[in-house]
Amino acid sequence: MKLIKLDAIGSTNDFLKQLSGNEGTENFTVVTAKTQTHGRGQMGSVWNTQKGKNLIMSILIKDFLIETHEIFNLNIIVSVAVMQVLENEKIPGLSIKWPNDIMSDNKKIGGILIENSIKSDGSILSVVGLGLNVNQTEFENLPRASSLALICNYSFNKDLLLVSIVEKIKYNIRVWQSESQSLVITYSDLLFKKDVPMAFQGIDGNQFMGIIKGVSVYGKINILHEDDGEREYDIKQIQMLY
Secondary structure, three states: OOEEEEEEEOOHHHHHHHHOOOOOOOOOOEEEEEEEOOOEOHHHOEOOOOOOOOEEEEEEEOOOOOOHHHHHHHHHHHHHHHHHHHHHOOOOOEEEEOOOEEEEOOEEEEEEEEEEEEOOOOOEEEEEEEEEOOOOOOOOOOOOEOOHHHHHOOOOOHHHHHHHHHHHHHHHHHHHHHHHHHHHHHHHHOEOOEOOEEEEEEOOOOEEEEEEEEEOOOOOEEEEEOOOEEEEEOOOOEEEEO
């Protein structure tokens, strides 16, 4: 694992995407920063962090995804890896708010953003960005945010967390062919509010009640409606109200 430590950067994902254009960039190269000025999450949401308090990292992953329809496999591998590391740290109430928010009970403690690019030879490069609230204890105007330190009442070593997460991702990639079904089941079992009646809002603004039943192989969420059975939605089509 090659580790590049930066003091400040616009986005570790953007930095690593530029770096990955160099053929010599090693697989599992990691970029981390004390702060980033243009951090972002799913659907272009902004992610702000106090300098030096949290884990901000991006990982280059090559030679795993072969076809574009397999892209969600990497989401599963990474999300489960982060959960496994946090479980080892005894963080309570862990779940994955579809598709890649890391939750402790009803509080968001992290998020994952995976960006894929297809090279001219057809190979797929993935840059996995992870923001994890570690030692930050104040979240102004963010009532649903929390951190490992707030939850556990002590500080964590961010460097050790980084190494543990990268090693767990590498392990899950190695065993994917033989244990993919187990990882898929684990991801599904960890879904936030699974099998619980919840309010949702569709892209048309209409609200409805439904029950999360799982996720398809393409990463769409399966929701059981009260009146017309199970339907699939992608991230642009639905919002969970909680």
